[in-house]
Amino acid sequence: MYEQEWGNQTIEMKRLPIGILGSGKGSNCRAILERIRSGELAAEPRLVVSDVLDAPILDLAREFGIANAYLPPGRFRTRLEPEVEEQLVQMLRAAGVELVVLAGFMRVLHEPMLKAFARRIINIHPSLLPKFPGLEAWKQALVAGETVTGCTVHYVDEQIDHGQILGQKEVKILPNDTAETLHARIQVVEHELYPSVIGQLCKRYGESS
Numbered sequence: 001m002y003e004q005e006w007g008n009q010t011i012e013m014k015r016l017p018i019g020i021l022g023s024g025k026g027s028n029c030r031a032i033l034e035r036i037r038s039g040e041l042a043a044e045p046r047l048v049v050s051d052v053l054d055a056p057i058l059d060l061a062r063e064f065g066i067a068n069a070y071l072p073p074g075r076f077r078t079r080l081e082p083e084v085e086e087q088l089v090q091m092l093r094a095a096g097v098e099l100v101v102l103a104g105f106m107r108v109l110h111e112p113m114l115k116a117f118a119r120r121i122i123n124i125h126p127s128l129l130p131k132f133p134g135l136e137a138w139k140q141a142l143v144a145g146e147t148v149t150g151c152t153v154h155y156v157d158e159q160i161d162h163g164q165i166l167g168q169k170e171v172k173i174l175p176n177d178t179a180e181t182l183h184a185r186i187q188v189v190e191h192e193l194y195p196s197v198i199g200q201l202c203k204r205y206g207e208s209s
């Protein structure tokens with residue numbers, strides 16, 4: 001629990017238990033965990049799960065002393081085997097997770113997760129959705145000749161990089177940008193946007209529970 005000033009009252013609010021899923025380097029995960037550690041974000045990281053055995057995001061969880069697990073994904077390339085997805089639901093439930101945060105998780109979630117955590121799964125995507133869903137969205141924006149792109153945090157639904165938008169931030173595309181320089185600048189902005197949207201959800205869910 002933590003205390004929040006509300007006018008001249010102090011109310012007790014619950015820290016929102018979150019689970020983070022990622023397949024890669026975990027820079028967004030780091031940004032979130034740092035904000036929690038500094039007290040800026042009223043969430044409680046319960047579990048980090050990866051479908052990649054040696055993903056740096058798992059090292060990061062260990063660095064921050066957070067429970068973590070490798071989940072062998074099964075025989076499919078872009079989704080989890082249905083039984084594995086059920087297992088993921090059980091793991092997150094056992095850890096008491098109330099908000100699932102996708103941070104570079106490279107598999108599409110299906111019914112077991114979407115049903116168990118309805119409107120409780122969020123994702124960050126490196127474009128101004130609905131523009132450029134899918135892979136390497138910053139490259140798509142460059143190729144399309146855009147002058148502005150950005151990043152979006154959204155609820156996850158059954159479609160890829162779709163679902164209600166919770167927050168967006170723009171990033172200008174500079175004339176000499178390469179895919180690498182643009183992606184790097186988008187990531188800097190992601191690291192501000194994601195914790196800030198999670199902070200809003202912590203307030204919303206903390207008050208209602």
Ligand code: GRF
Binds near residue numbers: 103104
């Ligand atoms: C981010 O660019 C995010 O937008 C996308 O995957 C990337 C994850 O990066 N969904 P990281 O692992 O958080 O560094």
